[in-house]
Amino acid sequence: MKPKRVWRRKRAIPIRIPPHIPFLLPFAFLVTLFFFVPVVLNILLAFTDMDFAMHWNFVGLKNYFRFFTDRIIPKVLLNTVIYVTATLAINVGLGLVLGILSTYYVPENVGLLFRAIWLLPRMTPPVVYALLWLWVLDPTEYGLLNMLIGQNVNWTMQHPLGVVIIVNGMVGASFGMIIFSAAIKSIPRDYIMAAQVDGASNWQIVRRIIIPLLRWPLMFVTSWQTLSLLTSYEYILLVTDGGPFYKSEVWSLYAYHTAFSHQLYGYGAAIAMVLVIVAIVVTMIMLKIFGFRRLMELAGGG
Amino acid sequence: MNRWCVGFLIAAMLGFAGLAAETVEITAWASGSPVDATRCLNLYLAGGYLENELDAEGAALGIDVTCQYTHVEDWAAYMRRFRLAFEAGQAPWIFAAGHELIGELADAGLIIPLDEYYEKYWDKYELGDLYQPLIEACKYQGKLYGFPQDTEARPVYFRKDVLRKLGWSEEEIEALPEKVLKGEFTLDDMIAVAKEAVEKGLVEWGIYHRPSPGGYFHMITMAFGGILQDPETGKLVLDKNAILKNLQFHARLVAEGVTPAAMTQTSWRSIHKAVVEGKVLFWFGGTWHWAEWQRVAYHGELGTLPEEYEWENLGFMLVPAAEKGGKPVTQSHPFVYVVTKQAENPELAFRLIALTAKPDLVAKHALGSGHLSIRKTNTAEYTSWKFGNAVTYMLDYTTTIPNHARWSVYHRAVYDAIQAVETGAMSPEEALAWLEDKLTKELGDELIVKG
Incomplete structure (x- = not known):
């Protein structure tokens, strides 16, 4: 009897690709291409004196030395601190007030309409939003604000930093408003009702129940907005362009102007690099203060 | 408006170009105030002259000029656009700019010296009739990088x-x-x-x-x-x-x-x-x-x-x-045409811009835009131009900014x-x-x- 041939399955060498890798690959590719490569390029660029000619001349730390001796830098840093602090106060403070007002104090549908109106500037293209402000602030008698107060004030020249703070604050507050109102809605009504039964006033409910329960959203909005204010400049560019004479120039805009208006790409990259380092440090400090680790523990299964 | 006119002209030129046996497409960028569009239009008209010349020389070559006119308020942004277009390999053959930008453009290796063409075509195009200081303004490190387009005074x-x-x-x-x-x-x-x-x-x-x-x-x-x-x-x-x-x-x-x-x-x-x-x-x-x-x-x-x-x-x-x-x-502030390194046929580009210095085209631009002639011999139309005559004396007191x-x-x-x-x-x-x-x-x- 012919022995029955036993087909032995050749043992395949298993290529063990963890199942999540194929899912991650496209994103890893995109992140590498659009985030990692530009970061590396920027780091390299900051060591060159590249200008309009676009030559990769490596000059060591020259750009960084120049950063610390640039006479405009102290002014720009001070502007940045004032701008970020004041705008953040408006963004978080006004956002909180709007969030509480539109969810706790007024009926649901009125609150919805109110929030939709506040969201309009966020849905408007920045150029249109900035243009509207320029019309409001026009220095002639045709400016809306000047018409209202009955005299000609050149707002963007006399109060450039104030103007950019308000312009950014108004558009930024809607972000906090949305996050806070969603968080307030998720507070169980029982707490509020129980407090009302105990005779708590509205103010006491806000102070003792709502705000303490908004701790994590507050942390999130504050750190998120700090970072985005440090690095964004489009409204300032459109409304005052940093002027007059650097009075409303902030750090990120100075990097932009240096690189793209003055065509000093190397120095511009170095200014941006220092900003990145500062932003990282600020974020770490904030996460430490707010106890970010505890938040993650709670979410993870605590 | 200007863009539409330019677009229409491009379409018209393309139509004509289709008839010629072989066509060379010459691209250009020009800019200025709203009344300077002749910086582009004169290139189209010069394209016609150049075609006639080539015909007479026995080279059956169609010239198809495509010029983009921009009303520039921010020169730094416009230069950046040109720089990036060059980097992307899409720079035009001809670029019109203020003479003082020659230094920057030449240093970055974006434009080419035109000395040999000046020499070759000096007599043919009567370049000796141009005001020499304007040609001097095209000089950077001893070489001529541009061709005068117009000049003016600032009263x-x-x-x-x-x-x-x-x-x-x-x-x-x-x-x-x-x-x-x-x-x-x-x-x-x-x-x-x-x-x-x-x-x-x-x-x-x-x-x-x-x-x-x-x-x-x-x-x-x-x-x-x-x-x-x-x-x-x-x-x-x-x-x-x-x-x-x-x-x-x-x-x-x-x-x-x-x-x-x-x-x-x-x-x-x-x-x-x-x-x-x-x-x-x-x-x-x-x-x-x-x-x-x-x-x-x-x-x-x-x-x-x-x-x-x-x-x-x-x-x-x-x-x-x-x-x-x-x-x-x-x-x-003499405005000049420069020829970029990406021009496939620099000689034709030079001939085209040199033809814009013909008296009729110079007069057309001057009268239309309030600029002054770049040459000594002018058309009757130009010499009887009241405003032009009234300001020409200012050129004796003029200054220019450096090429650096x-x-x-x-x-x-x-x-x-x-x-x-x-x-x-x-x-x-x-x-x-x-x-x-x-x-x-x-x-x-x-x-x-x-x-």
């Missing part, structure tokens, strides 16, 4: 109607340019008259100047006897005495209440509107504005200005001398310093110290500090 315009209201007689008004020429009417006198007009409520402001970086700011340095470039080494010069006087002059304009502190934040449109409506007495303008006011509706009631209205109400003079008996100045690879750094910094002084952010002395610090750091060996 100070004054409102005759306002001077009449101030009690000046017709003779006094007509004699003003002459007094400036002799150095009898100085910058101080100009401020005094402007102040009087403001105080009497005849105008809102006495003196306006341009709101963006431009040659004007250096012209004032030169009016105070300063220099911008060392003639021997070609290095840029920070003439501290003259620049300080320039800064003090602008601080004084604001302090005397004749110029708004926010001058540099005023839009071009509202400046032109104020000038044509007589709300400002003196305007540091350019000859091309004469044409611009006739073609762009700045006046609230009249819209575009009829030329008779201009002759009736607007006068023009050189920039007054800084001191009695001193020399008045003006500035020319780092010019734009210097250019921008001086503007920033003047803005700082006018808006009160710095005193003239502080602004000068800032300027010196900035320029010595950024330009290093390429800067000579004088005084």
